[in-house]
Amino acid sequence: MIRAATVNDIPEIHAMIRELAAYEKAAEQARATEEQLRRALFGEHPAASVLIAEDDGTGKTAGFALWFPRFSTWTGTRGLHLEDLYVRPHTRGCGHGKALLAALAAICRENGFERFEWTVLDWNEPAIGFYESLGARLLTEWRVCRLTGGPLEELAARAPAVAHRAR
Template sequence: MAANIRSATPADVGAIFALMHELAEFEKLTHLFVATEDAVHDALFGARSSSEALVAEADGRIVGYALFFHNYSTFLGRRGLYLEDLYVQPTQRGSGLGTCMLRRLAALAVERQCGRFEWSVLDWNQPAIDFYEKLGATVLPDWRIVRVTDEALERLAAPDNAS
């Protein structure tokens, strides 16, 4: 099997979107999946794009993707690279595509002088945790993701809530 990792192009958005939905199914989170193909295109290639992506191809088709963006560490005083999604279709797992994408992103983080490269992993996804640790990543036990969405976000943003 010939494999290739490359930067995503606008023509790849449909395939990336389909893989995003597969990821939501794998994580049992389809009830939270409300993204649209247009929103993904805008995030990656719109006038105010906020994200970038790599795609993994095998035998002429896209079988994986990595979606990432920059964040900033006030403690380091440098930007970082944040991996939002890394997904490889089940039939391609173990082929090295995930490792290749992570290595490419690590090289990009070094090239862009990022202070760190980080991402989140679900606590039940032990195969992913083992994979990341094998590559030298540390799963931080003392940090939790804090999130405000939907109506709670609207309430928090409302001017009458200002204190």
């Protein structure tokens, strides 16, 4: 079963984010707190949405997908960015990942989103194979760019005065 997350799911979402970070060999980078997730997902201006996969046999949380809208200047339309997809190891192979992705594809169709995009680590062959089996195309010519920490602060310090800043 796939359903929209509720505020009561925050502890499970938080736990699965930490499980995903450990799987991706980056546990120390998963610093979000439950309170931060509560504000980001269920606050006045939600930053993202979450779908929950429940195991049909037990009703326990089997996985989640955290996503948010994006915009393409090339198509002039909105799209969907999947930030995290995680299915707990003991429930893999039961169709939860495919069901989560299908639910997100349906959100795209219902909202007229032309693109559904996400990233995958280049060493995660099981995930790559799974995504390709669904018809996803890996865009090898594009690279993710990231500024964080000192370099982000240094660049921000060079910013000219701007009349409007993003909130």
